[in-house]
Amino acid sequence: MSQIKLLIVEDDLYNQRAVEKTIENHFQEIEIVAKATSVKEGLEAIEQHHPDLLILDIHLTDGTSFDILRQSDYNSYKVVFMSAYHEYALEALKFSSVDFVFKPFDINELIIAIDKAIDEIMDESYDIKIKALFDNIDFQNKNKKVVLQGKHNVKVCQVEEIVWAKAIVGGANFYFEDGSYFFTSKPLRRYESILSTHAFFRCHPHYLINLLKVKEVKYDMKRIHMTNDDEVAFETRRYNQLINALHPNIHN
The missing domain is CATH 3.40.50.2300 (Response regulator)
Structure with a gap:
C-alpha cells in the first residue's frame, strides 16, 4: 500500500x-x-x-x-x-x-x-x-438508524424496526417486524451498549428485546410474546427489572 x-x-x-x-x-x-x-x-x-x-x-x-x-x-x-x-x-x-x-x-x-x-x-x-x-445527527429526525455489520455486507435499519436480537456463536441475529432477520458478525454486547438508551433490554444472557415491541409477558412460561409473534425467553431474576422497564411507575 x-x-x-x-x-x-x-x-x-x-x-x-x-x-x-x-x-x-x-x-x-x-x-x-x-x-x-x-x-x-x-x-x-x-x-x-x-x-x-x-x-x-x-x-x-x-x-x-x-x-x-x-x-x-x-x-x-x-x-x-x-x-x-x-x-x-x-x-x-x-x-x-x-x-x-x-x-x-x-x-x-x-x-x-x-x-x-x-x-x-x-x-x-x-x-x-x-x-x-x-x-x-439530524435532531429533527426521530427515526434513529443503526448499522449492522455482516461478514460480507452491512444493513442499515431503523432502530424501531428491530424487535429482538439473539447472541449466537460468531455474532448475533437481529429479528425484524416484517419477519426477516440479519446475521451480524459483531457480538451482541457491542450493540447492547448502543441500543440500551433506545428502549432495549437484556432479558436473558442470550437475548436483547425492544421493549416497545412487547405484546405480553408470560411469567409462568418464562416467555415474552413480541409483536412479530416470536417468543423470547427471560431469566426469572430479571423479571422485576423487565416489568419496571416496561412500566416504570409500577412498584413490585
Missing part, C-alpha cells in the same frame, strides 16, 4: 502537536500532508491534498467538523473524530461505527482508532456508515 495521506483538523495547537507526534512514532505508513484549525482551512486542505484519512476535532473556530463533511466528498476519505463534547456526537458516531476518541485523549485509544480507520480504507461499506451518521 502507498503512503496514507492524513489531514489533521484541530484548533488546539497542543493537541494538534500531540496527534502529530503519535503519527510520527507509530505509523510509518501515514504521511501528514496538512494541518488545519478551522472549517475553512480544512476544506482548502482537502481540495489541495486529497487526503485518505482525516482526524477531526468536532468543535472548531468557525463551525464544526460536520460542516467539513457536508461540504466535501466524504466518500473519498475516512474519519476519526476527537472531542470532549460528546453529548450529541457520541450516539451518532456509535450508530455509524465511526471512531470517536475522547479528549483529553489517551494515546493508546488514538492508536487503536487510527488502526481501525486504516483497516476501513478499503471498506466499501464506509459511505453507508457516514450516510447513517448524517441521518442520526
Whole structure:
C-alpha cells in the first residue's frame, strides 16, 4: 500500500502537536500532508491534498467538523473524530461505527482508532456508515438508524424496526417486524451498549428485546410474546427489572 495521506483538523495547537507526534512514532505508513484549525482551512486542505484519512476535532473556530463533511466528498476519505463534547456526537458516531476518541485523549485509544480507520480504507461499506451518521445527527429526525455489520455486507435499519436480537456463536441475529432477520458478525454486547438508551433490554444472557415491541409477558412460561409473534425467553431474576422497564411507575 502507498503512503496514507492524513489531514489533521484541530484548533488546539497542543493537541494538534500531540496527534502529530503519535503519527510520527507509530505509523510509518501515514504521511501528514496538512494541518488545519478551522472549517475553512480544512476544506482548502482537502481540495489541495486529497487526503485518505482525516482526524477531526468536532468543535472548531468557525463551525464544526460536520460542516467539513457536508461540504466535501466524504466518500473519498475516512474519519476519526476527537472531542470532549460528546453529548450529541457520541450516539451518532456509535450508530455509524465511526471512531470517536475522547479528549483529553489517551494515546493508546488514538492508536487503536487510527488502526481501525486504516483497516476501513478499503471498506466499501464506509459511505453507508457516514450516510447513517448524517441521518442520526439530524435532531429533527426521530427515526434513529443503526448499522449492522455482516461478514460480507452491512444493513442499515431503523432502530424501531428491530424487535429482538439473539447472541449466537460468531455474532448475533437481529429479528425484524416484517419477519426477516440479519446475521451480524459483531457480538451482541457491542450493540447492547448502543441500543440500551433506545428502549432495549437484556432479558436473558442470550437475548436483547425492544421493549416497545412487547405484546405480553408470560411469567409462568418464562416467555415474552413480541409483536412479530416470536417468543423470547427471560431469566426469572430479571423479571422485576423487565416489568419496571416496561412500566416504570409500577412498584413490585
